[in-house]
Amino acid sequence: MDELALIASAQRGDLDAFNTLVLAYQDTLFNTALRILGDEDQAADATQDAFLSAFRGINSFRGGSFKAWLLRTVTNACYDELRRRKRRPTTPLEPNTGDGDEMDSPRWLADPSLTPEQQNEADELEHAIQHCLENLPVEFRTVVVMADIQGLDYVEVAGAMRVPLGTIKSRLARARLRLRECLQGFWELLPASFRLREETNA
Amino acid sequence: MNFRDVELLSAYLDGQLSPSDSARLESRLASDPQLRAVMDDLRSARGLLRKLPQRRAPRNFTLTPKMAGLKAPEPRAYPTLRFATALATLLLVVTFAVNGLTPLATRSLAAAPAPAYGMGGGGGCDNCGGGAPETAPQESPAATLAPFAAMAPTETPGPVTSLAVPTQAADLTQPTAEANAKSLPPESGNGQPPQVRNEAPIPFTWQIALIVIILVCGATAWFVRFNNERKIRKQWDKK
Numbered sequence: 001m002d003e004l005a006l007i008a009s010a011q012r013g014d015l016d017a018f019n020t021l022v023l024a025y026q027d028t029l030f031n032t033a034l035r036i037l038g039d040e041d042q043a044a045d046a047t048q049d050a051f052l053s054a055f056r057g058i059n060s061f062r063g064g065s066f067k068a069w070l071l072r073t074v075t076n077a078c079y080d081e082l083r084r085r086k087r088r089p090t091t092p093l094e095p096n097t098g099d100g101d102e103m104d105s106p107r108w109l110a111d112p113s114l115t116p117e118q119q120n121e122a123d124e125l126e127h128a129i130q131h132c133l134e135n136l137p138v139e140f141r142t143v144v145v146m147a148d149i150q151g152l153d154y155v156e157v158a159g160a161m162r163v164p165l166g167t168i169k170s171r172l173a174r175a176r177l178r179l180r181e182c183l184q185g186f187w188e189l190l191p192a193s194f195r196l197r198e199e200t201n202a
Numbered sequence: 203m204n205f206r207d208v209e210l211l212s213a214y215l216d217g218q219l220s221p222s223d224s225a226r227l228e229s230r231l232a233s234d235p236q237l238r239a240v241m242d243d244l245r246s247a248r249g250l251l252r253k254l255p256q257r258r259a260p261r262n263f264t265l266t267p268k269m270a271g272l273k274a275p276e277p278r279a280y281p282t283l284r285f286a287t288a289l290a291t292l293l294l295v296v297t298f299a300v301n302g303l304t305p306l307a308t309r310s311l312a313a314a315p316a317p318a319y320g321m322g323g324g325g326g327c328d329n330c331g332g333g334a335p336e337t338a339p340q341e342s343p344a345a346t347l348a349p350f351a352a353m354a355p356t357e358t359p360g361p362v363t364s365l366a367v368p369t370q371a372a373d374l375t376q377p378t379a380e381a382n383a384k385s386l387p388p389e390s391g392n393g394q395p396p397q398v399r400n401e402a403p404i405p406f407t408w409q410i411a412l413i414v415i416i417l418v419c420g421a422t423a424w425f426v427r428f429n430n431e432r433k434i435r436k437q438w439d440k441k
Contacts, residue, residue: 019264030259051263148251173212180247
């Protein structure tokens, strides 16, 4: 069954149709939440909340990109989670230091296709990127996650975040610049191509 | 080099510039190494983000009907049974109201000269002498309810005794019922039988019947809905 038909069924209250959409988009929503929140459990909670509010508000979907509409619900759920976190600050289980010395490599990040050394490097690089993402103001982070990680175009991001297109362009440029600066701190983790270009530029 | 240039470079990388803006930027890039360096920086950051591996969801986030707040659809018979229960309850209340108010209304009309606080059923009229003939014209409300009494003649002593009417009233019940069935012959105007009928215009059996209807319909409605919900939940759980 195609997506539009499933959405139409879900809008009539068909939970099975909605759950088919959930299965199709749960990885996308979970990844978005994970990159915004940086914590797997909180990302899972935000994803569940997002799907729940998406089902309840599915009649407000009036066409366009369903993925962008769902991403809006998950970013809203993430903002709620961040507000809760602000009210009840918790100590992170994984040390998150500026120099990255004590960064853990959680088991759930493991990719079985890589050798242990490659896996270790990939984990560390991923962790470094996540660390830099979390250093961005949340509205910059959301734009960069939607555009660069989820591959939405500017119009979709603007629609999902309900901000003008110019703001998206500006935030994205600023976020990329800040990420580049932050990643300088993880020089040894960056891929060779990245380093070579940096050496050429220097 | 200003932030406007950074924005242009970022949009250029995403293919979001118009062809004329792109051409203009490309000619600047060819002649400006600093601009090129910034573009490389932005491209690197963008490339790293785009290469981030997509994680699989740690579990399925499908919603259960309970989470979604869905209710099992009502069984077809449920609204009918609910309506029947409500209607029977309403009728029961009406019977109580009629049975309670009619004697009062009758007494206030019939025993106008007698003291208003003459409680105890028709007892107030037993002492007032002229009251009896005056009650005869008050037959009409009771007469309209005559079939009720005729349908359940043996039950009439119930409400009568409960209203503390002397035992002779019970003895009079049978002729009263017969009299009602014969559309009120003239001898019914002797004063006492009409008073007996006025005490309970709607017989007690009707109230019992209504209570039985309420209990049966209410219990069936509850059972039908409970059973239906259990069945639906089982189906949902299987999925």
